[in-house]
Amino acid sequence: MQVKTFDNTMELDLFAAQLFADTLKNKPNATLGLATGSTPVGIYGKIIEMYKNGAVTFKDATTFNLDEYVGLSPEHKQSYAHFMNEQLFNHIDLPKHHAHLPKGTVPDLKAECVEYDRMLSEQPIDIQLLGLGLNGHIGFNEPDQELQGGTHIVELEESTREANARFFDNLEDVPTKAITMGVGSILKADSILLVVKGADKAGIVKQALQGPITTEVPASLLQTHKNVLVLVDREAGRLL
Template sequence: MEIIIFDTQQQLDAYAAELIVNTVNQKPNAVLGLATGSTPIGIYDKMVELYNQKKVSFSSVTTFNLDEYVGLPPQNDQSYAYYMNKHLFSHIDIPEDRTHLPNGMADDIDAECIRYDAMLEAQPVDIQLLGLGHNGHIGFNEPDVNLSGGTHAVKLKDETREANARFFASMDEVPTYAVTMGVGSILKADTIVLAVRGADKAEIVKEALTGPITTSVPASLLQTHARVIVLLDREAGRMLD
């Protein structure tokens, strides 16, 4: 595991974007695993900037997102499909049919999970971008006695819904369920990039990266992966030795 601490968020964003863009330039048909939330926005902005500077083309790239809320249609401005179009897809040359998210509106969520896993098996992820939840979740894999290896529906914990409530008009509007890649799916990526910022994440960063490997901190399972690059700002990394 490689851990890099940056003085500024802008430096972190630029480094992460360059890791992804370099992957695409080395392998034009690369498969990218993408994340949502507040942390990746600056990374996506930098990727768009590099695209506009003609330093990369995404025309042969395929993407898979980690997760999507259950019950939010793609046109809802809080869905992750909407987020990805707003912050990345609509600004680059990636064909729409090469961008994939779990379908949270599927009539049969179990069948949708099987479908998504089959696509991931057929097109393994070259580089997976991750954020880190306050309770140690990656994707929407919440702490539990047991973790699902494959894509699955998950009931979101209250602390996760509360953390996401700032994006909604009220807590009542925050979805209760999501569809997420499983930890096993995430760990199949060739390279994993974990980006974390903020003093409020410092304690869980230390627990995830240096504590025991346990399903009560799902991100701790990243310690078992052969190639993880952790990108932190000073505040997020302040408790590491």
């Protein structure tokens, strides 16, 4: 596991975006694992700039997102499908049918989990982008006595819902469940890029990277992966 610390988020975002561009230059039909939330917004902005400057193309790429809320349609403004369209997909040349997110509104959610894992097995992820939750979650894999390896339905912790409430009108509007790629699926990626920003994440960064490997801190399981690069700003990395 390698850790790189940046003095400002602009440098961090540009570095991360360049990693994705380099991946596509080396393998135009690469499979990219993508994340949502506030952490990757700047990265996606830099990727869009690179695309508009002709530095990268997504026409042969495939993407898989980590998760989606259960109960929110792709058209809902707080769905992750909508987020990805607004923050990235609408601005690049990725074919729409090459962009995959778990579907949180299908009648049979268990079947959707099985189907998502099937697609992942057929197109292994070359580089997986991750953020880090305050409780150590990656994707929506919340702390627990045991974790599921494959895509599954998860009950969101209150702390997670509170952290995401800023995107909704009020806490009651935040869904209580999500469909998420499992930790086992995440760890199958060829390379993993963990990006963490902000002073409030410093404690969990230290636990995840230097603490014991435990399902109570899901991100600590990244210590078992052979190819993880961690990008942090000064504040997030101040305890390392």
